[in-house]
Amino acid sequence: MADGKFGSFADLEALAENEVRPLMAALRGVILAVHPDAVEVVRLGDRAATYGVGPKKMSEGYCYVMPQKAWVNLGFYHGVSLRDPDVLLEGTGKRLRHVKLHDTDGCFSPEVRTLIEAALAERKAAF
Known part of the structure; x- marks a missing residue:
């Protein structure tokens, strides 16, 4: 369970x-190239950095960077609604x-960048 502690991207990298x-x-560079005004919120308890149109994780966030031992997950909070012609997305959750x-x-x-762009467009359209 997340402890709610916030930090910097450097703090997350250190973990x-x-x-x-x-x-x-x-990944952070690509996200910020797509959306230079992205709101970055690093939740150390989640071991993830969220990027969004505002600071709220599930309603305003569109993607996250979450390091694992041997790879990094680029997650999408509303990933089920994204077109994925290259079948890159994994997961079985509701969203x-x-x-x-x-x-x-x-x-x-380009496929990853396209997913980020689509996720950003989806969140902007939601507001």
Whole structure:
């Protein structure tokens, strides 16, 4: 269960394995390139950084970066509503979906960028 502690992206990187830190930085860069005004909220209890049109995780957030031991999940809070022609999204939850990224090439792929753009558009349309 999340303890609600907030921090910086550097704090989150410090919690992650050295091998996945470049992936985290790459994903953050792509997200901020797509949405320079993104609201970044790092919840250390969740071990994730959320990006959104506002600070509320589930209603205003559109994606998150969550490091694992050997990969990084790029998650989408409303992933079930995203078009996924390349079948990158995984998960069985009611709304959440994620992409497992194992290398920086995947982070910079046009397909990943398209998912981020679609998730941002979906959240902007919701408000």
